[in-house]
Amino acid sequence: MITIKDIAEAANVSPATVSRVINNGPKVGPKTREHVKAVMDKMGYRPNINARALVTQKSTSLGLVLAELMDPFFATYANAIENVARKANTQLLMSSGSVQADTELKAIETLLNHRVKAMVVHAKFLDDDTLIQLARQAPGFVLINRYIDAIKHRCVWLDNVAGGRMMAEHVLKLGHRKIAVISSDFAIEDRVQREQGIRESLAEWGVDLSDSQIVHAAPNQEGGEIAMRQLLASGARFTAILAYNDAMAAGAINTLYDHNLEVPRNVSVMGFDDVLQAQFCRPKLTTMNYPIELMASQAASLALDYAQGKQPDTDVTYKYLPTIVARNSVARCIG
Amino acid sequence: MITIKDIAEAANVSPATVSRVINNGPKVGPKTREHVKAVMDKMGYRPNINARALVTQKSTSLGLVLAELMDPFFATYANAIENVARKANTQLLMSSGSVQADTELKAIETLLNHRVKAMVVHAKFLDDDTLIQLARQAPGFVLINRYIDAIKHRCVWLDNVAGGRMMAEHVLKLGHRKIAVISSDFAIEDRVQREQGIRESLAEWGVDLSDSQIVHAAPNQEGGEIAMRQLLASGARFTAILAYNDAMAAGAINTLYDHNLEVPRNVSVMGFDDVLQAQFCRPKLTTMNYPIELMASQAASLALDYAQGKQPDTDVTYKYLPTIVARNSVARCIG
């Protein structure tokens, strides 16, 4: 690789002058500037960003931690962050595959070692204390999809309890009283919170949710199919299904069709997340829109701001609410 | 940020000794080693990877250029690369959003400036010469989904012409003779090549493909819907549709249903890529499997190998072929 020194030598100037040319420095003669530029062009010079970062003590990359790139939810998230990064002339340093506490920790540490200027972290398994400590080490550290009170101005999160309530209320208002839940078997708080919201809402309406009405499986389409089969086999009665996410809802619908149950004529099914799949489904899914794109953009901007020394707005909080998207998989109960 | 010098000072040793401890250097006493480790732990030392890269002249990051993270095709691609990277203890430096020649160029140059050890590049708009020149600057430069003869051992690509032929033959063998094509309006070679393959195959079977039987639109679901409406409005006659990708196929199916045409009873529809959507569709799509995961892994390994100085196998080429996945959207022609 050709360096600033090589250019200096070939152009008969000092490295300092070359550096000035590169950075559009103020004090350099017009003809030397042109000359140096020409030499750089001819020799194919490329600035070494790492060396630059070393001396300037500032990085030009933004760290990103996520669980699973192939999940459309995370793809949307990553894409939104990338857009913010690009506008800030920042490169994305990504670490996917964080599905356990130790991989999450390793991902964050690696990013820290790379001296990223800021980072947006999706971490569901690491404990609060570790996260708090990590956050203190990096000014531009922002958590997404998680709330920790001690670092609340670094958290961009969704109110899952409210989301669960909204789901339940939606079908309750449409007359459904026999409701079943297909939830995730992943040990993360989201599912617990959504279930809690559902339970709260049902309780308020005086509707019972027995343990047999709620089944857990992997949070993907196959899991949805399995859960639905389990529900049908158990003899549970229901006119509406609340699913943990759109993939599970789609799986549930598949299984219902296989059992000659039509959606929404015989059974209503509601999803969560509103990923693209919700629109591909037949029928198109009624679901909760998770404003992940908005949240991710917010998180990235926030991280970049903090990295630049901006102080947190004490009275601002970054809690988001999902919204109901009424499509065709939920109908009024005619039982 | 706390440095190696701080540790040295606090531990009463020289920076060199600390460095040895960090890198598990051979010549350092057991008790000093423990002592230094303890100090590092207490002070929360983090190696500066950039500084390390500067002196060792080797990077620990792998560059990745792609067009659109939210496209499931690219998500699969990125995910496969990430898996290879992780196994090689390598961080992913990603640049998405390359949808024009200049953004592609900028993405590659940025990665080069970061001195990534290797890079896998998806570039559809840059001209061959630029790519060849870029490739010569970086030993670990590998192109995916594109073939350039001058750097053929750096190309991992799909034979799109063969893919087009396979599609056409599949429906021809099922008796279809009235065939329409829904293609992309993106100015990239893939579509031209697939259309060429289709034409070749049809010609061999003596089947005509008039210009009115082929329409172009955006390569997504909406484009598929639009193209299908156009086809129906034009009065074209067909019993089988060959779509540019699964999204367009899904869109086409939607429109057909809206016109009370059942798939595959009235019309057969075939997709391309075999992304997840192909399985979510109703009916599940018959499509061409694009082994993008395999290809991406191959490309990443290759890039890493070349970066380590491995010489290209002269007699090996990285051409891949798609395979037919027969699901439920194509049936024997009963016209």
Place this chain on the structure above:
DNA sequence: TTGTACGCGTTATCAC
């Protein structure tokens, strides 16, 4: 076994 000194590529602070 440990320490000293140098260099990686770059920017910044001085002089001139």
Place this chain on the structure above:
DNA sequence: GTGATAACGCGTACAA
């Protein structure tokens, strides 16, 4: 306007 020179954080040859 331009050029030495020192630093950034680290690894390593060499000396001790």
